[in-house]
Amino acid sequence: xxxxxxxxxxxxxxxxxxxxxxxxxxxxxxxxxxxxxxxxxxxxxxxxxxxxxxxxxxxxxxxxxxxxxxxxxxxxxxxxxxxxxxxxxxxxxxxxxxxxxxxxxxxxxxx
Amino acid sequence: xxxxxxxxxxxxxxxxxxxxxxxxxxxxxxxxxxxxxxxxxxxxxxxxxxxxxxxxxxxxxxxxxxxxxxxxxxxxxxxxxxxxxxxxxxxxxxxxxxxxxxxxxxxxxxxxxxx
Numbered sequence: 001x002x003x004x005x006x007x008x009x010x011x012x013x014x015x016x017x018x019x020x021x022x023x024x025x026x027x028x029x030x031x032x033x034x035x036x037x038x039x040x041x042x043x044x045x046x047x048x049x050x051x052x053x054x055x056x057x058x059x060x061x062x063x064x065x066x067x068x069x070x071x072x073x074x075x076x077x078x079x080x081x082x083x084x085x086x087x088x089x090x091x092x093x094x095x096x097x098x099x100x101x102x103x104x105x106x107x108x109x110x111x
Numbered sequence: 112x113x114x115x116x117x118x119x120x121x122x123x124x125x126x127x128x129x130x131x132x133x134x135x136x137x138x139x140x141x142x143x144x145x146x147x148x149x150x151x152x153x154x155x156x157x158x159x160x161x162x163x164x165x166x167x168x169x170x171x172x173x174x175x176x177x178x179x180x181x182x183x184x185x186x187x188x189x190x191x192x193x194x195x196x197x198x199x200x201x202x203x204x205x206x207x208x209x210x211x212x213x214x215x216x217x218x219x220x221x222x223x224x225x226x
Contacts, residue, residue, distance in 0.1 A: 031211035101153030
């Protein structure tokens, strides 16, 4: 059974810092891994999707890496801004359809 | 175009009542998913539709939960005899064709509170 965990559970940093959020999964036979952002009271917004054949994906200030063999992914946020404050979730597909989510990292960036 | 929409945004009901939650997927998306998110947790899978049929309903917690998608577009999640433990945010997502390579696009969710 696939299990996904994220650390830290919460993070509070001053504006401008570079951040690393961690995601680990128990079954390395994944097709891809996806990072989402969730704002309070809102749905999920897809940030990055890394295919199993890829090592990393970049979008603006975000960079996600994937190491299947060790069951880990990291989301790197450069030069954090208060607008980055949200909960960040990672997820992997299981049995080809459903996504298995981690419990998320709640990020607060203060001015 | 429009994203995934869900109605109502909030639903408060009493224990034992019946509720229906609606999801309008992105036009043309054949795959539709329902998830449930409890406070402080990640979303948990409930059911997956491919077209009109439920391809995987293994996440439905018990027989009080049922979902339909009669025309392959809009879906309704139905909960009978609601219990306080059903309180959560119910999220709907759709993707173009389903499977592992398609991105799932999520709606804003319906917050269900059972008193």
